[in-house]
Amino acid sequence: MARLTFLDWPVIRQLRGADPTGRGTAVTSATTRDIVPRTVTADGVADSICPYCAVGCGQRVFHKDGRVIQIEGNPDSPVSRGRLCPKGAASQQLANSYLRQTKVRYRRPYATQWEDLELDVAMDMIADRFIEARRAHWEDEDEQGRPLKRAMGIASLGGATIDNEENYLIKKFFTAAGAIQIENQARI
Known part of the structure; x- marks a missing residue:
């Protein structure tokens, strides 16, 4: 120097x-x-939507070697016109955090250690428990014979990183299954 x-x-x-x-x-x-800006060295850019709230701000996701390297507001978005809130601007950390879980982790009842499960095994466990809870807590009618058609043993609590479309589908699914306790973290 x-x-x-x-x-x-x-x-x-x-x-x-x-x-x-x-x-x-x-x-x-x-x-x-x-x-040199990170975006210049990117292999490509993909348009996306911010995952955090229901506004639906447009994002441009720059990637290199299969890894997200930068996320910026999309100026072509009619919703956000290239702007992102601090949480949306930091959403690169959601994809790249070393703390992000990439495997299904399961702790058996009374166990002290977590174990890795295959995704198919975990999905089957969840489906079996869901069906059993629905079957065990189904209420077809009340004491006066009025139809209820609900399952009181099932509830849903959605997260703030779920977008509008996913929340819509979750609401439809749980309602069709008979659940009436359906909430989202953003409202709590």
């Missing part, structure tokens, strides 16, 4: 150069000039 001289100081560069207000080339260092 070259040693800086008195003439290399930013204030001196500002006063000597064509940028006396200090808003352009006078205040940029060689390191700053060498920086």
Whole structure:
């Protein structure tokens, strides 16, 4: 690294150069000039929707080598016109966090350790428990013979990272199954 001289100081560069207000080339260092945006090195970009709330802000997801490297607001989106809230702007962390679980984890009753399960096995376990709870807690009619057709042993609590379409399908599914306790984290 070259040693800086008195003439290399930013204030001196500002006063000597064509940028006396200090808003352009006078205040940029060689390191700053060498920086390249992550989006330039991306293999591709995909349009997406922010997963956090029901607004549906448009996102541009830049990826390289099969990994998300940057997420920005999509200026072509009629909803957000290229803007994202702080949570949406940080949604890259949702995809890239080292804490993100990528396997199905299960802790058996009374066990002290978690174990990995295959996705098919976990889905079958959930389906079996859902069907059994529906069967065991089904109420066809009340004491006066009025039809109820509900399952009181099933409830749903959706998360804030589920978009509108997924929430719509979950609501339809649980309603068709007879559940009446259907809620979303965003409303609590």
